[in-house]
Amino acid sequence: MQRDIVQPVDIEKYLYFLKKPGRYTGNELNTKTKQISKKTLNFVLAFPDLYEIGMSHLGLKILYSILNKHPDFSADRVYAPDEDLIELLKEKNIPLFSVEDKIPLNQFDIVGFTLQYELSYTNILLMLELGQIPLKSKERGDSNPLIIAGGPGAFNPEPLADFIDAFVIGDGEDVILEIADCLLKNRDSKREGKLLALAQIQGVYVPNFYKQAVNKKGSYVIRLREDVPERITRRFFLNFDDPNSIHSPQLRPLTDIVHRRPSYEVMRGCTRGCRFCQAGMVYRPIRERDMKMLLEDIENDLSLNGWEEISLNSLSISDYSCLQPLLLSLLDKLPETETSISLPSLRLDSFDDTFQPKLGKLLGNTVTFAPEAGTQKLRDVINKNITEEEIINSVKKALTMGIRSFKLYFMVGLPEETDEDIKGIIQLIEEIFEISPRRISKINVSIAPFVPKSHTPFQWVAQLQIDEFLRRILIVKHHFHENRKINIKYHTPEQSQIEAVIARGDRSVGRVILQAYRSGAKLDAWDSSFDHERWIEAAENIEIDLRAFLGEIPPENPLPWDHIDSGVKKEFLFSEYRRSHEVLTTQDCRNGACSHCGICENSSPKYSQKYNDEERAESRKIKISQEVEQRFFYKIKYAKGDNLCFISHREISTLIYAIVRKSKLPIYYTKGFNRHPKISFGPPLSLGLAGREEFFIISLKNVLEKREVLEKLDENLPNGFVINEVIPLGSASEKKYYTKELLRISSNACISWNKFLEYKNKSIFSGRKEKLIYLKDFFEDVKVFSHHVDIQKKLGLNIFQILEEAFGFSREQIGTFSIERIKIF
Numbered sequence: 133m134q135r136d137i138v139q140p141v142d143i144e145k146y147l148y149f150l151k152k153p154g155r156y157t158g159n160e161l162n163t164k165t166k167q168i169s170k171k172t173l174n175f176v177l178a179f180p181d182l183y184e185i186g187m188s189h190l191g192l193k194i195l196y197s198i199l200n201k202h203p204d205f206s207a208d209r210v211y212a213p214d215e216d217l218i219e220l221l222k223e224k225n226i227p228l229f230s231v232e233d234k235i236p237l238n239q240f241d242i243v244g245f246t247l248q249y250e251l252s253y254t255n256i257l258l259m260l261e262l263g264q265i266p267l268k269s270k271e272r273g274d275s276n277p278l279i280i281a282g283g284p285g286a287f288n289p290e291p292l293a294d295f296i297d298a299f300v301i302g303d304g305e306d307v308i309l310e311i312a313d314c315l316l317k318n319r320d321s322k323r324e325g326k327l328l329a330l331a332q333i334q335g336v337y338v339p340n341f342y343k344q345a346v347n348k349k350g351s352y353v354i355r356l357r358e359d360v361p362e363r364i365t366r367r368f369f370l371n372f373d374d375p376n377s378i379h380s381p382q383l384r385p386l387t388d389i390v391h392r393r394p395s396y397e398v399m400r401g402c403t404r405g406c407r408f409c410q411a412g413m414v415y416r417p418i419r420e421r422d423m424k425m426l427l428e429d430i431e432n433d434l435s436l437n438g439w440e441e442i443s444l445n446s447l448s449i450s451d452y453s454c455l456q457p458l459l460l461s462l463l464d465k466l467p468e469t470e471t472s473i474s475l476p477s478l479r480l481d482s483f484d485d486t487f488q489p490k491l492g493k494l495l496g497n498t499v500t501f502a503p504e505a506g507t508q509k510l511r512d513v514i515n516k517n518i519t520e521e522e523i524i525n526s527v528k529k530a531l532t533m534g535i536r537s538f539k540l541y542f543m544v545g546l547p548e549e550t551d552e553d554i555k556g557i558i559q560l561i562e563e564i565f566e567i568s569p570r571r572i573s574k575i576n577v578s579i580a581p582f583v584p585k586s587h588t589p590f591q592w593v594a595q596l597q598i599d600e601f602l603r604r605i606l607i608v609k610h611h612f613h614e615n616r617k618i619n620i621k622y623h624t625p626e627q628s629q630i631e632a633v634i635a636r637g638d639r640s641v642g643r644v645i646l647q648a649y650r651s652g653a654k655l656d657a658w659d660s661s662f663d664h665e666r667w668i669e670a671a672e673n674i675e676i677d678l679r680a681f682l683g684e685i686p687p688e689n690p691l692p693w694d695h696i697d698s699g700v701k702k703e704f705l706f707s708e709y710r711r712s713h714e715v716l717t718t719q720d721c722r723n724g725a726c727s728h729c730g731i732c733e734n735s736s737p738k739y740s741q742k743y744n745d746e747e748r749a750e751s752r753k754i755k756i757s758q759e760v761e762q763r764f765f766y767k768i769k770y771a772k773g774d775n776l777c778f779i780s781h782r783e784i785s786t787l788i789y790a791i792v793r794k795s796k797l798p799i800y801y802t803k804g805f806n807r808h809p810k811i812s813f814g815p816p817l818s819l820g821l822a823g824r825e826e827f828f829i830i831s832l833k834n835v836l837e838k839r840e841v842l843e844k845l846d847e848n849l850p851n852g853f854v855i856n857e858v859i860p861l862g863s864a865s866e867k868k869y870y871t872k873e874l875l876r877i878s879s880n881a882c883i884s885w886n887k888f889l890e891y892k893n894k895s896i897f898s899g900r901k902e903k904l905i906y907l908k909d910f911f912e913d914v915k916v917f918s919h920h921v922d923i924q925k926k927l928g929l930n931i932f933q934i935l936e937e938a939f940g941f942s943r944e945q946i947g948t949f950s951i952e953r954i955k956i957f
């Protein structure tokens with residue numbers, strides 16, 4: 133059955149009064165160009181947390197790109213709404229909508245969630261309910277979308293089995309197209325038929341065709357019918373060298389998010405074998421990307437988007453065979469744009485000595501190490517193959533490179549941990565600090581409570597109780613409370629406890645999630661929203677004992693995720709578990725013997741794939757940018773359209789930096805650590821206003837024709853951002869100060885604009901001190917026309933507050949107004 137696409141949700145008129153409306157307006161750079169239609173199979177990719185977190189997620193961007201490249205499929209996106217939008221949607225009975233086309237969730241064919249973190253699961257229920265989709269799979273009919281979920285959380289799907297129609301186990305690149313093809317072919321089938329067809333695809337688990345069985349030892353899952361697989365085998369994506377596996381240019385948000393940078397996956401998988409790490413097990417084998425392809429991709433993305441920072445991603449980036457030549461090449465290319473590189477924790481000993489001086493430039497001011505445990509014994513228990521000597525040497529090297537600040541990650545509550553190991557954390561931090569108390573400016577230590585995860589050697593291990601976690605963490609925290617250079621932070625044990633319950637939960641935990649959601653749980657990953665008591669009460673109310681999911685599991689017991697085949701054999705996990713008891717380490721199979729984890733039997737892997745790049749041997753010189761003293765100034769006049777009115781002044785400034793970076797103009801950069809183009813901006817435009825004649829001033833190293841400057845700036849601008857004019861200012865910056873603005877307020881509705889003529893009698897209370905302000909002191913001229921009013925006023929005072937409080941317009945009325953700054957003078 134083809135789905136009727138309804139009208140988009142009319143949300144614009146309500147956005148004015150939301151905290152950060154820009155996160156619901158779409159308008160990012162490099163979004164899809166095709167519209168959702170009845171002809172295409174329409175996906176909405178859902179990230180169950182706020183936009184600021186979800187917009188950085190690479191997996192979602194990859195699936196978005198794959199689906200939108202295909203002529204028969206389309207994909208939009210949706211992120212969890214914040215409290216203010218939740219309230220608004222409920223109050224006005226507006227369904228949650230996709231960010232680009234503003235289509236209600238219930239009008240899509242497929243809603244695809246990514247499962248990155250157990251504490252975001254209540255947000256899935258929230259988004260379904262706000263999207264006006266029944267929460268439980270069994271309550272949905274043919275007219276409802278199919279709800280699909282993938283990502284690391286899908287490796288134990290059972291806590292969400294009641295809510296999700298189909299899970300994708302493993303890499304999504306190939307299987308997403310198989311799923312889409314299958315659903316397109318079965319578009320006219322009943323829901324059950326579609327699900328049965330999906331269950332035939334390798335890596336797809338349809339929980340409705342399975343049930344939970346329980347015996348004295350525990351719960352496990354069995355199939356209800358013969359025509360679905362007994363075990364679901366994960367999917368592997370191996371074509372990393374295929375140019376089609378590149379998904380650039382990446383979406384570039386206009387608003388501030390947690391990590392505003394494109395992420396380039398240099399390698400997937402890790403065989404180091406840390407026994408606590410689920411990603412290290414379920415993302416095997418190692419698959420490296422070709423360095424030349426990566427470089428081309430990065431260069432292309434930079435030239436289109438002018439990123440100020442890029443990030444290279446991998447579980448263990450130091451293991452990428454071509455890391456040194458890759459970084460050298462990037463160092464060669466990036467000075468032009470002053471783009472910096474963000475790297476996850478690095479092993480500094482993986483670089484040869486000739487590279488060390490250049491590395492300092494790359495790493496910036498902070499280096500991160502993840503010893504995880506404080507003693508060698510415990511590091512051997514968890515198979516973290518790093519010695520204290522290596523850590524100390526790395527810190528010494530970093531100091532010689534000019535790095536002064538360090539981040540250290542530890543876990544507490546690891547199996548076999550004693551108070552000696554907690555003291556070991558203290559000793560290791562002290563030893564690092566003692567290398568040079570004077571030169572070290574900061575050591576930020578982050579301590580996380582250990583959470584046992586499915587499909588790892590520690591899946592059978594008990595989690596510590598909250599009090600004991602706190603006792604161990606506070607030993608470290610109190611020890612350093614007088615040292616201002618050492619800052620100890622820790623992850624809340626209460627959150628880690630609920631994370632552990634869900635991570636090893638069975639279908640009954642789904643009832644706890646639902647009950648917690650019903651009693652108000654949402655946005656639980658955020659400390660400010662998480663309420664531990666609510667979860668405890670939810671479990672008590674439905675008589676589920678959470679302790680059952682926190683204790684040690686005897687290895688002979690069945691596990692709720694035994695029907696999910698991650699490719700890594702259970703015998704291997706168990707042998708690693710045993711070796712941890714005996715404090716025996718296991719070598720990384722990339723450098724040592726195969727430990728028969730099972731992956732190579734399943735995937736014809738390229739675990740030993742390494743690129744012998746000639747460039748590794750080449751010594752390449754880094755171009756040192758020449759200091760140019762002479763500067764030439766250009767005033768750039770631009771218009772900011774209605775569709776960008778919810779992008780704040782700061783966010784527009786960041787966008788302008790990007791436009792200037794990618795323009796290839798001979799731009800003058802600021803000096804210092806965080807170098808950026810030298811730009812001065814015009815007076816800020818309030819959030820919610822369009823601008824007809826805004827401006828910024830750039831400094832160039834050479835004189836250029838206006839036309840040339842305009843052409844270079846004019847490429848790949850976001851919708852609604854128009855460059856109107858380039859005015860050379862000669863060799864000195866324009867020193868004009870702006871104090872006034874002309875605003876135009878218009879509306880399609882019938883508005884009595886004459887009331888604005890009475891402004892002289894109006895006043896509002898403004899500012900933190902609620903000072904009484906008379907509009908006659910701010911307004912200089914008001915002209916009323918049939919469909920609009922022009923107000924010339926001094927800069928300052930929020931026009932929305934004036935409209936609401938001085939002229940008595942309701943918020944909904946104001947939402948229908950178009951407000952534009954015509955001029956500043």
Ligand code: SF4
Binds near residue numbers: 416
């Ligand atoms: S099967 Fe052996 S070589 Fe292959 S990934 Fe596992 S441990 Fe490494």
